[in-house]
Amino acid sequence: MTNRTMQPSRALTLWRGLRRKCPRCGAGKLFRRWFHMVPDCPSCHLHFEREPGYWVGAVAINTMVIGILFTILLVVFSAMTVPDIPWVPLLMAEIPLMGLGPIAFYPYSKTLWVALDRAFLSHL
Template identity: 30%
Template sequence: MSQSPAFATALSRGLRGRCPHCGDGRMFQTYLKVNPTCPACGVDLARYPADDGPAYFTMLIVGHMVIVPLLFIPWVWQGPPAVVIPVALVFLTAVTLSFLPWVKGAFIGHMAYLRATADRTPGHTADEA
């Protein structure tokens, strides 16, 4: 198995949507669909199951960076709810969906750094099997 990349390198490559190992190949086929293998270096990207982690981290980030400051804007409290709720929901949906690919890429980059794959847990070696 190839050596895992450095933490900052894997995270920054993942944030850019690039392969965490080589940094050249695209990580995603489409919006959130991960390429089975890196087109540049051929590493198996499908072995890093992101599952629900990126969604939870995206909600955490959006909640702290957007929702909390939004509550300090007087328009949110004083405006008519029939206008405030749809506008806020459309804005939150757009922000959340724009953050999700970055967070998923960073999450997969972190998994590559930890060498946490679907077939093994972090720190597990073949000698322990």
């Protein structure tokens, strides 16, 4: 087994995924544009989409992260303004998060999904 095919630790795999790096080798430049991920790692040639429908996991991660952020902001600002919670301004302020958050998090969700898959779900 060469260094290119060795499986890094789960923590390192996830750390690389959070930074939009290849979870296996840590190489960058996995995106040609914000929404266009290369099919294979340019360094270790790991093929990212293992099967049709593979990216549903990335969509789930993206949805969960943005939903959690929405909930945290809602709870924190509600708690700060009790008993007169400004619901309409609060929800209006959350609209940009819900609209732009998934777009901003898109590439991270994809590399994080590959990292989670490699760290916990697959042993390839």
